[in-house]
Amino acid sequence: MYSFTPTEEQQMLIDAVNRYAEGDVRPAAREAEESTQLPPELIEKGWELGVLQASIPEDYDGFGEYSALTGVLAAEGLAYGDLAITMGVMTPNLYVLPILLAGSEEQKKNFIPPVIEMEWKAYTAALIEPAFDFDPQALETTATKKGKDILLNGEKIYVPFAADAEGMIIYADLDGKTQGFIVPGDSAGLSVGERQETLGVHAYPLYSLKLEDVKIPAENQLNGPEGHGMEAILASWYIALAATAVGVAQAAYEYAIDYAKDREVFGVKVAQKQAIAFMLAEMGTDIEAVRLMTWEAAWMLDEKKDEAYKHAYLAYSGAVDMVMMVTDRAVQILGGHGYIREHPVELWMRNGRGFAAFTGLAMI
Amino acid sequence: MISFEMPKPLVQTRNVVETVAKNMMRPVSREMDENEHEIPWAYIEFMHTATKALGSSSMAPDEEPKEKKKDPDKKKRPPINYQRLMIMVETLSWGDAGIYLCTPGGMLGAAAVSAAGTPEQKKRFLSRFTGKEPVFDAMAMTEPQAGSDTSAIRATAVLDEETNEWVLNGEKIFVTAGNKALVDSDGFIVVWASLDLDAGRAGIRSFVIEAGTPGCKVTKMEEKLGIRASDTVSIVLQDCRIPFENILGSPTIEKSTKGYKGAMQTFDATRPIVAASALGVARAALEFVEEKLSEEGLEIRYGIPRQKMTHLEREVIEMETQLRQAWLLTVKALWMADNKQSNALIASMSKVKAGKVATVITQKAVELMGPLGYSREFLLEKWFRDAKINDIFEGTGQINLLIVARNILGYRGSQLR
Numbered sequence: 160m161y162s163f164t165p166t167e168e169q170q171m172l173i174d175a176v177n178r179y180a181e182g183d184v185r186p187a188a189r190e191a192e193e194s195t196q197l198p199p200e201l202i203e204k205g206w207e208l209g210v211l212q213a214s215i216p217e218d219y220d221g222f223g224e225y226s227a228l229t230g231v232l233a234a235e236g237l238a239y240g241d242l243a244i245t246m247g248v249m250t251p252n253l254y255v256l257p258i259l260l261a262g263s264e265e266q267k268k269n270f271i272p273p274v275i276e277m278e279w280k281a282y283t284a285a286l287i288e289p290a291f292d293f294d295p296q297a298l299e300t301t302a303t304k305k306g307k308d309i310l311l312n313g314e315k316i317y318v319p320f321a322a323d324a325e326g327m328i329i330y331a332d333l334d335g336k337t338q339g340f341i342v343p344g345d346s347a348g349l350s351v352g353e354r355q356e357t358l359g360v361h362a363y364p365l366y367s368l369k370l371e372d373v374k375i376p377a378e379n380q381l382n383g384p385e386g387h388g389m390e391a392i393l394a395s396w397y398i399a400l401a402a403t404a405v406g407v408a409q410a411a412y413e414y415a416i417d418y419a420k421d422r423e424v425f426g427v428k429v430a431q432k433q434a435i436a437f438m439l440a441e442m443g444t445d446i447e448a449v450r451l452m453t454w455e456a457a458w459m460l461d462e463k464k465d466e467a468y469k470h471a472y473l474a475y476s477g478a479v480d481m482v483m484m485v486t487d488r489a490v491q492i493l494g495g496h497g498y499i500r501e502h503p504v505e506l507w508m509r510n511g512r513g514f515a516a517f518t519g520l521a522m523i
Numbered sequence: 524m525i526s527f528e529m530p531k532p533l534v535q536t537r538n539v540v541e542t543v544a545k546n547m548m549r550p551v552s553r554e555m556d557e558n559e560h561e562i563p564w565a566y567i568e569f570m571h572t573a574t575k576a577l578g579s580s581s582m583a584p585d586e587e588p589k590e591k592k593k594d595p596d597k598k599k600r601p602p603i604n605y606q607r608l609m610i611m612v613e614t615l616s617w618g619d620a621g622i623y624l625c626t627p628g629g630m631l632g633a634a635a636v637s638a639a640g641t642p643e644q645k646k647r648f649l650s651r652f653t654g655k656e657p658v659f660d661a662m663a664m665t666e667p668q669a670g671s672d673t674s675a676i677r678a679t680a681v682l683d684e685e686t687n688e689w690v691l692n693g694e695k696i697f698v699t700a701g702n703k704a705l706v707d708s709d710g711f712i713v714v715w716a717s718l719d720l721d722a723g724r725a726g727i728r729s730f731v732i733e734a735g736t737p738g739c740k741v742t743k744m745e746e747k748l749g750i751r752a753s754d755t756v757s758i759v760l761q762d763c764r765i766p767f768e769n770i771l772g773s774p775t776i777e778k779s780t781k782g783y784k785g786a787m788q789t790f791d792a793t794r795p796i797v798a799a800s801a802l803g804v805a806r807a808a809l810e811f812v813e814e815k816l817s818e819e820g821l822e823i824r825y826g827i828p829r830q831k832m833t834h835l836e837r838e839v840i841e842m843e844t845q846l847r848q849a850w851l852l853t854v855k856a857l858w859m860a861d862n863k864q865s866n867a868l869i870a871s872m873s874k875v876k877a878g879k880v881a882t883v884i885t886q887k888a889v890e891l892m893g894p895l896g897y898s899r900e901f902l903l904e905k906w907f908r909d910a911k912i913n914d915i916f917e918g919t920g921q922i923n924l925l926i927v928a929r930n931i932l933g934y935r936g937s938q939l940r
Contacts, residue, residue: 160601161858162526169525228525292830393826420932431939436928437921443931444872448848455527455851462528470847472825477844515829 163454169229175208176236184240185410191362192506197247205237205248206279211255220272225259227395227457230523231402235450238406242510243362245403245521250319251275252522254282256395257328257339261387270326270341281320281344284328285368286519289316295330295337295396295518296389300370302331302338302380309333309380311340311348311373317520321351321366328381329370330519337389339381348373359509390468392522394460397475399521401453404478404514405446411489411507412442418493418502435492442485449474449481457523479514486511530603533610540611543569544618549902552619555752556905560744562707563622563752571627571657605792605857609799616803620909621752623800624699625659628652631793632660632704632713635729638789639771647768648711648731659703659710663695663758671922673783674724678716678760682767682774689730689770691716691738691763699916701756702741705734712739713771714760722776724783731769738763749908791870794917795856798877801913802850805881808888808906809842815892838891842884849877868930871923878914878923885910 165173184205187198210233215221237245251274258270274282288299300313311331318327324344330337342349352367381387416439419430429435452474459467486508490497497504529537547566555563615623624630629652636648651658669675678693693716695701704710711733719726732739743757767774816823816835823836832840852873859866885907889896896903914920929939 160526160528160530160603161606161854162524163855163858164525166524292828294828294831296826416932430932431934433925433928433939436932436934436939437924439931440875440924440927444852444876444927445848447869447872448852448876451851451855452844452848454525455847458525458527469825473840473844473847476829476840477848480841518828 163451165232169232172208172210172213172229173232173236176210176233177239179205179208180236180238180240180406184237184244188241188244189500189503189506191241191243193361193500195361195364197244197362197364201244202247203279205244206251208233208248210234210237211249211252212275215255215259215271215275219259219267220276227398227460227523228454231398231453231457234399234402234521234523235406235409235453238403239410240406241362242403242407242507242513243360245406246319246360246363248279249399249521249523251279251282252399253284253319253519254326254328256522257284257381257392258341260391260395261339261381261389262341263382266341266381266383274326280325281323282326283319283321283324284330284339284519285315285318285321286330287315287317287516289314289367295393298330298332298337300329300331302333302340304333304377305374307377308374309340309377311342311370311375313370315368315370316355317357317365317516318351318368319366319520320364321368322354322364329373331370333380333386336386338386339392340375341379341381342373342375346373346375357513359506359511359513391460394456394468394471395522396518396520397471398453398457398460399523400514400517401449401456401471401474401478402523403521404482404511405450405453407507407511408442408446408449408482408485411486411504411511412439412446414502414504414507415439415442415489415492418496429492438488438492442488445481446485449477452477475514482511482514529610530606533603533607536607537610537614540614541617543573544614548615548618548622552622552902552905553899555619555622556749559746559751560754561752562703562754563625566622567625567627567657574628602861605795605860606854608796609853609857612796612799613803613806616800617807618803619752620800620804620906620912621750623803624750624753625703627657627659627708630660630700631662631789632711632731634793635662635713635771635789636731638792639729644731644768644771651709651711654709656708658708659700661698661701661704661710661712663698663701663712663714665697666694667696671918673715673727676715676717676727677720678714679720680716680718680728680730680770683764686764687767688764689767691730691732691760691765693760695758695760696743697745697916698756698758700754701758702744702754705739705741705758709734712758714758716760718774718776723780725780726776727783728774729771730765731771732760732763732765733769736763736765748911749905750912788867790918791865791867792857792860794870794874794923795853795860795866797913797917798849798853798856798873801877801881801910802846802853804906804910804913805846805849805877805884808885808903808910809839809846811901811903811906812839812842812888812891815895835891838887842887845880846884849873849880852876868927871918871926871930874918875920875923875927878920881910882914 212221213223214225255274303310326344328339329342348371350369355365422429456470456474489504490508680689680691704712711731713729715729717726738761740759741756742759745755856866856869856873889907
C-alpha cells in the first residue's frame with residue numbers, strides 16, 4: 160500500500176529536529192557563515208537529538224535500527240535550518256555509517272561505540288580529490304598492500320575537520336576498485352593542509368590532506384581483506400544530499416513567499432504578479448516532487464529493492480537541479496535585496512550550488 | 524508508515540491492462556491515427572465486456588460498494604479506487620492515448636455526476652454503463668469565448684415552470700468523446716450552463732443531457748494534432764429541454780459560489796487522472812529511446828559524475844528523474860483523493876508537472892532519435908503529437924500553475940488573476 164504518513168516515532172523526531180533547526184540553527188546561521196566558525200554548543204545540541212545514534216543497533220551501543228527513510232526525514236529538517244551546521248552535526252556519520260553499511264561485524268563492534276556513546280567528536284572521511292572530473296569510483300589515491308599492512312598515498316580535498324580528526328575513513332583505489340579504510344587521526348604520513356575556502360558553507364571546516372605512505376593494518380580495510388561493494392555507501396551519500404537539498408530549497412522557497420507577499424509593487428504585492436507567482440508555483444511543485452523521490456529512494460534502500468541504488472542516484476540528480484533552480488529564483492524574487500547579505504537567500508544560493516560537488520560530504 | 528509499495532491488486536491490474544495495451548492498442552495505433560474519426564470498436568467491445576473482470580473503469584469510482592457481509596476479523600483495507608484508475612489510465616495511455624479516450628464506461632461526465640449528483644441521479648445515469656452495449660459520456664464545458672475562464676460561460680438554462688423542464692441554449696466546443704456519447708451510443712453529456720448570466724460564477728450549474736434529446740446536436744468534428752482516435756466535437760443546444768431532475772446540485776442561486784466551487788472539486792480527482800495519461804505517453808517514448816540505445820549497445824551509466832557523462836546519458840537521466848517526479852506527485856494526489864484528504868494543491872501540481880514532463884520528454888525523444896524520431900515508421904512522432912494535449916485539456920499548464928500559486932500563497936482569484 161502507498162502511504163505518505165510518517166510513523167509516530169518519526170514524527171516526534173521530525174518535530175524535535177524542526178524545533179532545533181528553526182529555534183537554534185537558523186538564528187545562528189549568518190554569524191557562523193561570516194565568522195567561518197561552527198558554534199560548538201549548537202553542534203553538540205544537534206548531536207544530542209540522536210539522529211545517528213537512533214540508526215545504530217543496540218549491539219553497537221546505539222538505540223535503534225538503521226533506517227534510510229528516518230534519516231532523510233531528519234536531514235531535510237536539519238538543512239532547513241542551515242546547511243553548514245547540519246553538515247557539522249552529521250560529520251561523524253561519514254565515519255560511522257560506512258562501517259555500519261559495509262564493515263565487518265568486528266569492525267562495527269570495535270569502531271562504532273566509541274563514536275556514538277560520547278559527545279560529538281571529529282570523526283570524518285576523506286573522499287574528494289582535486290580534479291574537475293573527480294569520480295568516486297575511479298580514485299587517484301592508491302592503497303597498496305605490503306605484508307600485513309596497507310599503504311595509502313595521494314591527495315584529498317574537502318576533508319571535514321581534518322585538523323582535529325580522531326579518526327577517518329579514507330577512500331582509495333585498491334586493484335581498480337574504490338575501497339574504504341579506517342584510519343586513526345594521528346597516523347604518520349597524514350599531513351593536513353590549509354583550511355579551504357569555498358563558494359558556500361563557509362562555517363564548515365574543510366581541509367586538504369596529503370597521504371604519504373600512511374600505514375594501517377590490512378584488517379582496517381572496510382569488511383577486512385575481502386573488501387566491500389560501494390553501492391550502499393554511494394546510495395547513502397546520494398539520499399543524504401538529496402534530502403538536505405530539499406531542506407535548503409524549502410527554506411529559500413518559504414522565505415521568497417513571505418517576501419513576495421509583503422513587498423509592494425505598482426500598488427499590489429509582488430506575489431500578485433503572475434511572473435512571480437508562477438515561479439513560486441514551480442518551485443513548490445519541484446520541491447515536493449524531489450522530496451517524494453528522496454523518500455521513495457530511501458524506502459527502497461530500507462526494503463532492499465533491486466532498483467534502490469539507481470533511484471537514489473536519480474533522486475540526487477533531480478535534487479541538484481531543483482535546489483539550484485529554487486535558490487536562484489528565491490534570489491531573483493527578492494531582486495536587489497536577494498543579492499544583499501542582510502537576507503539569507505544569497506547564502507542558500509551559494510550552498511545550493513554545492514550539491515553537485517558535495518559527494519561524500521553527507522551520509523544518512 | 525511511509526511506503527511506496529504498489530498495492531498488490533494494482534500490480535495485477537497493471538499486468539492485465541498492459542496485455543490489453545500491447546495486443547489491442549499498439550497494433551492499431553498507427554491505423555487509428557491515420558484514419559481520424561474512425562472508431563476503435565474492437566477495443567471498445569473488448570473493454571466493455573472485460574470491464575467487470577478488471578474492476579471499475581469509470582472515472583467515478585464507486586463510492587458505495589455493494590453490501591458485503593461484515594467480517595469483524597478482517598482488516599479493513601484502505602481505499603485504492605483512484606489509485607487503480609491511475610494505473611489503468613497510465614497503462615492504457617502507454618498503449619495509445621487516443622484509443623484510451625475511447626474507453627467506454629464513464630469518464631469525465633460520470634465523474635461530475637459522481638461528485639455532485641444525488642444517489643438517485645447516480646443510479647439513473649451511471650447504471651447505463653453496465654448494460655449490454657458500450658456507452659460513453661462526455662463533459663461539455665468550453666465555449667468559443669470561454670475556456671478555462673468558466674465565468675465567461677454564456678450557455679443558459681431556464682426553468683419552464685409549466686412543464687418543470689430546463690430549457691438549454693448555447694454552443695459548446697472541444698467536447699471530448701461527445702460524438703460517441705450522443706451519436707454512437709446511448710450515453711449522456713454533462714453540460715455547464717448559467718441559471719442567471721448576471722450572477723456570474725454563482726449561477727453556473729451542470730446538467731445531464733441524455734443521448735437522443737431533441738435540441739442537442741453535434742455540429743462539427745475537429746481535426747487534431749494528435750489523439751486522433753478520440754472524437755472532439757462542437758455541440759449546439761437549441762431550446763433543448765431536459766427534466767428538472769437532470770440538474771447536478773442546487774437549482775437556487777445563493778450569493779456565495781459554494782455550488783460552483785463544489786463542481787470545481789471534480790477536477791481535484793480528474794486532473795491527476797489526466798496527469799496519469801500524460802505519464803503513460805511519456806513512458807512509452809522514454810522506453811523507445813532506451814530500447815534503441817540498448818540495441819546500439821549504449822548503456823546508461825547511473826552514478827558517474829555529470830562531468831564525465833555523454834550528452835545522451837545526461838538527457839536520458841534527466842528524462843527519467845522528471846518522469847518519476849511527476850509519477851510520484853500523481854500517486855500522492857490520488858492517494859489523498861482515496862483517503863478523502865483535501866488534495867487541490869497537489870492535484871494541480873501533478874497536472875502541471877506531468878503535462879510539462881510528457882511534452883518535454885516526447886519532444887526530446889524525437890530529437891534524440893534523429894531520423895528515427897521523425898519517421899512515421901515508428902510511433903514516436905505520434906506520441907510527440909499525442910502528449911501535447913495533456914498540457915492543454917482539463918486546464919492548461921498555465922491555469923493549473925495559477926491554481927497552484929493561489930493555493931501556496933493563500934490568494935483568492937481576485938487577488939491573483
